[in-house]
Structure formats: C-alpha cells, structure tokens
Amino acid sequence: MDIIREVENHLNNEKEYNSFFNIYSFTNENISSYIPFFDLKNKSLLTVGSSCDQVLNASYSGCEDVTVCDVCSLTKYYYYLKLASLLELNRDEFLKFLCETYNGIENNPYLLNKRTFNKIKNTLRNLDYDSYYLWIYLLSNYDINKLEKIFRNDINIKKDIIYCNEYLKSDKNFKHLKSLIMNTKVNFINGNVVNEKYDRLFDNIWLSNVAHYLANDEINNMFLNNEKALSINGKMLLCYLWNKEIYFNKELNKYITERIILPGSNIHEDNSILIYKKTL
Numbered sequence: 001m002d003i004i005r006e007v008e009n010h011l012n013n014e015k016e017y018n019s020f021f022n023i024y025s026f027t028n029e030n031i032s033s034y035i036p037f038f039d040l041k042n043k044s045l046l047t048v049g050s051s052c053d054q055v056l057n058a059s060y061s062g063c064e065d066v067t068v069c070d071v072c073s074l075t076k077y078y079y080y081l082k083l084a085s086l087l088e089l090n091r092d093e094f095l096k097f098l099c100e101t102y103n104g105i106e107n108n109p110y111l112l113n114k115r116t117f118n119k120i121k122n123t124l125r126n127l128d129y130d131s132y133y134l135w136i137y138l139l140s141n142y143d144i145n146k147l148e149k150i151f152r153n154d155i156n157i158k159k160d161i162i163y164c165n166e167y168l169k170s171d172k173n174f175k176h177l178k179s180l181i182m183n184t185k186v187n188f189i190n191g192n193v194v195n196e197k198y199d200r201l202f203d204n205i206w207l208s209n210v211a212h213y214l215a216n217d218e219i220n221n222m223f224l225n226n227e228k229a230l231s232i233n234g235k236m237l238l239c240y241l242w243n244k245e246i247y248f249n250k251e252l253n254k255y256i257t258e259r260i261i262l263p264g265s266n267i268h269e270d271n272s273i274l275i276y277k278k279t280l
C-alpha cells in the first residue's frame, strides 16, 4: 500500500509535526457555534478537515451527504478509525483513545491503546479494509511515542475539544450521533480545494481557514473553483478567523456576504466566520 510507505517515510524522517500531512486528531474550530448558521438537514456538504469532526457534526445536524476534500492523504483512514471508535466505544473511551495525541503514553496511556483497538477492529475491518490494514500495521510495528508523529502537535485540550464538538458535549449527544452516522454517505477526495475539479454541486461548502495559508491569486482561484460547485442559495464558509480580526485580504473580502462573530466561552469568544451566499 502506497499510504504505508508514505507514513513510514514521515515517521522515519525528522519531518515537522505541523505540515498538512499530519492529522488533526480533533477540530480546533468552534464548529458547535457555527453549525446553526448552515442548513444541513437533508442537504449536502463539501468540507476540508482531516479530523473529520466536520463530518461528524454535520451528520449530527442531519446532513446525509458529505464530501471531504483534503490534502492530507490520511484523512480517509483516520475517518474510519474514528467512525469504528464512535460505533464501538462509549464517549469516555472514545476521548481517551483519540484525544491528547501529544507527549506520548506518559501523557495519555490510553492513546491508540491496543486493548481498546481490539474492541473496534472487527467493525473497522467491515467498514473499510484498507483502513483496518493500515492501523493494524502501524500499531503492530510502531511504538505510540513514535506513532504520535502522524498527528499535529497543536495542543488541544479535552475541554476545548468537547466545547467545539456538539456530538461530544454529553453522553446523550454521543449516543445520538451513533444512531445517525450510518445514514450519512461520506466520500473522500485527496485533493486541493484551490483547483480540485468536482463533478457535482453542493449546498454547503466549508473551507476552514485554508485562506490563511494561500497567496492572493490562490485565494481567488479557491473562491472561483468552489463557487462553481455551490448550489443556488448555498452557503460557503470562506474563512474561519481566530480573533476578532477583520480579514483585510482584498481577494477574500470582495466575496464576503456575511461575517458572524461566534457566540462562545472564554477561549472561543473571539472567533468569527466569513460567509458567501450564492444567489441567482
């Protein structure tokens, strides 16, 4: 499998932790606060996000059709690991197994722990054999202290992760998502939202804060490329902002139809989102 070679190259080279090859184990965006501004029930969504928390929260809101387009080639494999964990574990086990992916097992002895993996592995095999094969291979051949290098090392504490994700806010919410998730059809594209050619339209498009990493001409191309794929009356999350900063990028600003400051707690009160709504 090419993906095994790719992961091994990453693990064996002294590569940085913060490339987009690394998986975000959980979102660091306040999805829980921005999701009510989108119409997802029985609608479609195109999103980036290697954590796939965008998929899980959208499914929680009744979305049955999600496409994830992400440059991180591990996205699909991580999704199935997370999905099998969601289906087979309780909320506490799920968080212990996948959260706190930094500073090795001294910090989190449950991280990708083999006993927990044994509980989910049959379900994982049934969901997606390639993902099962990859995770069995990695867990059998690598120590967790080494394997944690496949994750971003942005420190994201459990309290914040729960705050950002509606499906993690209570045991009831977690169980509710368990009952819904298999109704959501999920497709994966390992691609770049700046120029990926989609063969269909979407009612919602979420571009996270990808614009922060792009040059002006790329921002323009990203907008035009995704606008073509947006349905009439559809909404695009153009950019997620971390502070109450006004994003003065003129390429992006000319497309904004709405800017929403997200309601939130101390840690997230300054976040906002920029939206483009497509009309006739």
Ligand SMILES: C[S@@+](CC[C@H](N)C(=O)[O-])C[C@H]1O[C@@H](n2cnc3c(N)ncnc32)[C@H](O)[C@@H]1O
Binding pocket: 020, 021, 024, 026, 027, 028, 029, 048, 049, 050, 051, 069, 070, 071, 072, 191, 192, 193, 194, 208, 209, 210, 213
């Ligand atoms: C910009 S990062 C930030 C993480 C984000 N705040 C979250 O909570 O998921 C979001 C995702 O975008 C992906 N990404 C970055 N640039 C991209 C691009 N040009 N096309 C597709 N995916 C991209 C990354 O791999 C990552 O999974």
